[in-house]
Amino acid sequence: MSKVPTQSQINLDWPKKDFSRVPYEVFTDPQVYALENERIFQADVWNYLAHEVELAHAGDFVTNWVGSAHVVVTRDKDQSISAFENSCAHRGAQLVTQVRGNMLKVACPYHLWTYSLKGDLMGVPMAQGINGKGGMPPTFDKAQHGLRKLQVKVHAGLIFGSFSSNPPDLHEFLGPHSLSQIDRLLVQRKPKVLGYLRQRIPGNWKLYNENVRDPYHGSLLHQFQVSFGLQQPTMKGGIKLDADLKNTWNHSILSESDKEQQKWVEKAYEGTGKYNPNMKMADPALTQVPLDLGDGYKTTILSIFPTLIIAQVDNTYAIRHLRPKGPDLVELHITYLGFEGDTPQQTYEKLLTANFIGPSGYISLEDGEALRLVQEGIKSRAPGTHEVLEMGGVGAIEDTDYLSQEISIRGFWSHYHKIMGF
Ligand code: FES
Ligand SMILES: [Fe+2]
Structure with missing residues (x-):
């Protein structure tokens, strides 16, 4: 994605505050598009993710997009619904490549780090090293390396997600x-x-x-x-x-x-x-x-x-x-x-x-x-x-x-x- 411009770099001429005029650059300017991702899709809005009937059983998942972010929406064994960015906490690989399906856990194809259906890091292969050599340093804390989660709210079966830490009601x-x-x-x-x-x-x-x-x-x-x-x-x-x-x-x-x-x-x-x-x-x-x-x-x-x-x-x-x-x-x-x-x-x-x-x-x-x-x-x-x-x-x-x-x-x-x- 292109670097997010600051607002002052985008000079839009928006003359009437009743919004009966809209500058055409909002539809064409790549800088405006990049800023939308930050100010709208990563900010204080609720984004539609899926309908609950698509996640009828434990382990069901669907994928969707929130702006430029690919997200996975899951139902866990405790029936809770979670959503997280579809990008591994290790080196960023896409985790889920199907549009929808059922899985027991989320496993990255690259180095097989595994995550729970809530997006928490569960397993790192060879974390203890091989034959006493190598492995992850003792400072490595799995709790700090989960997937990037969205807040999730469900209304009338409609599942919404937000990247904001303080989304609106x-x-x-x-x-x-x-x-x-x-x-x-x-x-x-x-x-x-x-x-x-x-x-x-x-x-x-x-x-x-x-x-x-x-x-x-x-x-x-x-x-x-x-x-x-x-x-x-x-x-x-x-x-x-x-x-x-x-x-x-x-x-x-x-x-x-x-x-x-x-x-x-x-x-x-x-x-x-x-x-x-x-x-x-x-x-x-x-x-x-x-x-x-x-x-x-x-x-x-x-x-x-x-x-x-x-x-x-x-x-x-x-x-x-x-x-x-x-x-x-x-x-x-x-x-x-x-x-x-x-x-x-x-x-x-x-x-x-x-x-x-x-x-x-x-x-x-x-x-x-x-x-x-x-x-x-x-x-x-x-x-x-x-x-x-x-x-x-x-x-x-x-x-x-x-x-x-x-x-x-x-x-x-x-x-x-x-x-x-x-
Ligand atoms: S990139 Fe996912 S385990 Fe390495
Ligand atoms: Fe129409």
Whole structure:
């Protein structure tokens, strides 16, 4: 990793403190990227690591990324969950190379130092030397050479980790809207994993944070959504922010008037090429799956700083996690969820509607492409030029009861600006 610059070496021109302007360098500058690792991922935030159902048995483990750090998350025999950096305390070798699995202990392949599932150093081969010669010095204390651990907290099955020695209270960090939606989506029914997808998007990780906080683009970019009435700008819905403005819950709700409003949509989209009433699917089953929560929410997108998204899009329930891979590349890891007690038909329908999301999803395909287009387009932008975020109004950053807005994106930037110390 490049050397972390001091703040004074990074000269960003951030003119409006309502964050309706954002300098493009935040998406392109390697120095900003390096500083993010220190100020965000190694600092006072909670990072999503895994869901508890992935660690059902003692010895189960999964790996994930916290900024540039590769981490291992384990369940021990006493049922406790631990997380530590995937780098040996001896000479730094990567310890675990599988994405997930089960193990009795952590053994480094290089010189076979072994660690407990909590990351404590247990064994050093040849520590006493051979035939009375060599070995580790008497001053060597195994207790001082464990793996670098993260603090771990679990809420509603979601496992979070922090490298901070003094992380914020997790419930406060999540905020009231996240807590109630997590309860609605992940607690009222016990989740199970239906499968995983990974997608590499050639764009900065914060562009994805903007994208999921931006219902404005939903009916404009996504022809599929608007043509089949899944999302339209007249829908009821809005956004709610937490006290730090960093986390957004945006939601749209089905209502009686949607069909009527469709006529307005036809008119509004005339000549744009986006709305085609004659477009039909050979098999429309995908668009006809009934909402199984029965509460009318068509989409619920929880965007939790810095890299977690919990989303319900129709009947697709997924945990999306961002893994930054440099200023201009992000890996999006998606965990698709079903629920204990789902009938085979309900599971089938969830797998069917999973086609909305992911690298070739009817909806998500365009989001990946939109990010690529932005990253490509801003390459030639001069320092001191900015994106414009004025849809829905400027000034105060507050909840809205309408969808076409960029206020929640300004909320993200206000927190980012603060935590980065700009
Ligand atoms: S690098 Fe791990 S035991 Fe030597
Ligand atoms: Fe989108």
